[in-house]
Amino acid sequence: MPLLHRIARTDHPTIAFVLDGIPREGRHGDTLLTAILEATDALRRTEFSHAPRAGFCLMGACQDCWVALETGERLRACSTPLAPGMRIVTGAREVIR
Numbered sequence: 001m002p003l004l005h006r007i008a009r010t011d012h013p014t015i016a017f018v019l020d021g022i023p024r025e026g027r028h029g030d031t032l033l034t035a036i037l038e039a040t041d042a043l044r045r046t047e048f049s050h051a052p053r054a055g056f057c058l059m060g061a062c063q064d065c066w067v068a069l070e071t072g073e074r075l076r077a078c079s080t081p082l083a084p085g086m087r088i089v090t091g092a093r094e095v096i097r
């Protein structure tokens, strides 16, 4: 279930991207954080407890929102604009052991 529900920019052009191997759509003007959390309930899991995370400061300062592209490039989800064709890997769906 998505963590966020869009209430603005509902008429902006869509942007196709891939999230953890699943095709998704965001909207022009979305950050990665917005697009990801409109599609699912977490940006990533913590390294130690595997608890779900959804960002903290939302302004590029806390480092809580790291995601990666399939190429390995790491990005802050809260301050990176969504671009067409991005293939984002969050690891948020990894099985907790």
Ligand code: FES
Pocket (backbone or CB within 6 Å): 054, 055, 056, 057, 058, 059, 060, 061, 062, 063, 064, 065, 066, 076, 077, 078, 079
């Ligand atoms: S949420 Fe703090 S840096 Fe992105």
